[in-house]
Every structure is written in structure tokens, then in C-alpha cells.
Amino acid sequence: MTNLFTDRLWNRIEPIWKSYLEHPFVKGLGEGWLEKDKFKHYMKQDYVYLIEYCRLFALGSAKAQDLKTMTKFAKLLHGTLDMEMELHRQYAARFGISHDELEATEAGATTTAYTSYMLNIAQLGGIENVVASVLACAWSYSFIGKELASWPGAIDHEFYGEWVKMYSSDEFTELAEDCMNLINEMAEGKPERELAKLEEIVVKTSYFEYMFWDMAEKQEEWPVKLYTQSRLIKPM
Numbered sequence: 001m002t003n004l005f006t007d008r009l010w011n012r013i014e015p016i017w018k019s020y021l022e023h024p025f026v027k028g029l030g031e032g033w034l035e036k037d038k039f040k041h042y043m044k045q046d047y048v049y050l051i052e053y054c055r056l057f058a059l060g061s062a063k064a065q066d067l068k069t070m071t072k073f074a075k076l077l078h079g080t081l082d083m084e085m086e087l088h089r090q091y092a093a094r095f096g097i098s099h100d101e102l103e104a105t106e107a108g109a110t111t112t113a114y115t116s117y118m119l120n121i122a123q124l125g126g127i128e129n130v131v132a133s134v135l136a137c138a139w140s141y142s143f144i145g146k147e148l149a150s151w152p153g154a155i156d157h158e159f160y161g162e163w164v165k166m167y168s169s170d171e172f173t174e175l176a177e178d179c180m181n182l183i184n185e186m187a188e189g190k191p192e193r194e195l196a197k198l199e200e201i202v203v204k205t206s207y208f209e210y211m212f213w214d215m216a217e218k219q220e221e222w223p224v225k226l227y228t229q230s231r232l233i234k235p236m
């Protein structure tokens with residue numbers, strides 16, 4: 001039996017990912033009672049998150065050592081720009097937000113920290129760092145999508161059903177599997193010291209995923225209180 005690196009990763013990330021399903025934002029989304037304003041905030045932050053995320057896939061293509069990997073990343077880039085971000089544009093339209101307004105969203109603290117971390121890691125190392133940075137995002141959404149799709153009424157919900165449908169779809173499962181196959185191929189033959197580094201990236205990005213759900217729940221932008229002459233001018 002082969003020892004898959006993703007099986008080893010699963011031991012570390014399972015408790016973190018299970019906590020997403022307990023988080024009020026994800027629970028509310030799956031059970032259908034999530035406040036729309038929270039979802040709107042999430043979709044706007046997620047859109048600018050995805051713009052930065054696309055750069056990661058482009059970096060993956062640039063760093064690829066063979067055409068098969070280059071093509072995989074190009075496919076992931078296209079899938080994100082054209083399919084995943086289209087979901088956001090459609091939800092934005094339902095909220096009366098134009099494409100330009102959506103694109104002009106100012107990234108909040110968590111969004112900035114998360115995308116900056118991934119882009120830094122991906123630029124520092126070789127192709128395996130790019131794959132480790134994107135893995136938790138693609139795989140955890142597939143995990144959440146599949147789980148929520150099994151909750152009664154989630155997929156047919158008049159508002160959140162589209163979200164559940166997209167992330168539980170075959171196309172998304174395939175994108176997540178592409179990332180899992182890539183990391184398994186790249187882990188083969190690597191020394192323990194390097195595997196441990198990759199594992200840390202996947203654990204850190206899994207923590208960031210939790211923080212992203214929490215940012216959405218709290219509708220957080222920059223949690224800074226601004227004072228002028230001792231008067232609070234920007235309560236958070």
C-alpha cells in the first residue's frame with residue numbers, strides 16, 4: 001500500500017477542518033439561517049482574496065518543471081477566474097453590487113494577512129511551496145461543500161443553495177483532487193525535514209481558513225479603533 005502525503009496531512013488538519021463545520025458562519029450557511037449581510041461581507045472579501053489567489057496559480061505555472069504541471073495550474077487559474085469568481089459576481093448582482101464595486105473592495109486585515117502569507121511562501125520556494133499554499137483552500141472547500149450538501153435542504157436553499165452546489169460539484173471535487181495529486185507527487189522521495197515544512201504550510205493555511213470564516217461572521221475589516229482628541233471616530 002502506498003503512503004500518501006495527503007493521508008499524513010489529514011491527521012493534522014482533520015480537527016481544524018471539523019471545527020469549520022461547528023463555526024456559526026458555516027453552520028448558518030448550511031442550515032440556511034445565516035444573515036445576508038454577513039454573507040455579503042464574506043463574498044466581497046472572498047472576491048479580492050481570489051484575485052490574489054489567482055496570482056498563486058499563475059506562479060505555479062511559471063515555476064512548473066513540466067508541461068503537465070503547467071497545464072494543471074493554468075486549468076486551476078482558469079477555473080477560479082471563470083467559474084468560482086462568476087459565482088461571486090452572480091451573488092453580487094443579487095445584492096445590487098456592480099462588478100467594479102466588487103473588484104474595488106478593500107481587503108480587510110485577515111484577507112491581507114492570509115493572501116500575503118501564501119504569496120510570500122509561494123515566492124520563496126519551489127513549485128512544492130505553491131502547491132502546499134493552495135492545498136487547504138481547494139481541498140477544505142470541497143470538504144465543506146460535500147458535507148453541507150448532505151445537510152437537509154442545504155442544496156435547495158433559495159439563497160445559499162448555489163454556494164453549496166458549486167463547492168460540492170464534480171468540477172470542484174476535481175480541482176481539489178488535482179491539488180492533492182500534485183502534492184502527493186511532489187512529496188515522493190522528499191526528506192522528512194522538507195515534508196515537515198510543507199505540512200506546516202498546510203496547517204497554517206488551515207488556521208487562516210478558520211480565521212476567514214470568523215472574519216466573515218464578525219464582518220471584520222480592520223479591527224482598529226481610531227481616536228481623535230480622545231473621541232472614538234471609528235468604532236469596530
Ligand SMILES: Cc1ncc(C[n+]2csc(CCO)c2C)c(N)n1
Nearest residue numbers: 046049079080084137138141175212
Ligand atoms: C478563503 C477561501 N478559501 C478557499 C476558497 C476556495 N477556493 C479558492 S481557489 C479554489 C480552487 C479553484 O477555484 C477554491 C476551491 C475560497 N473561495 N475562499
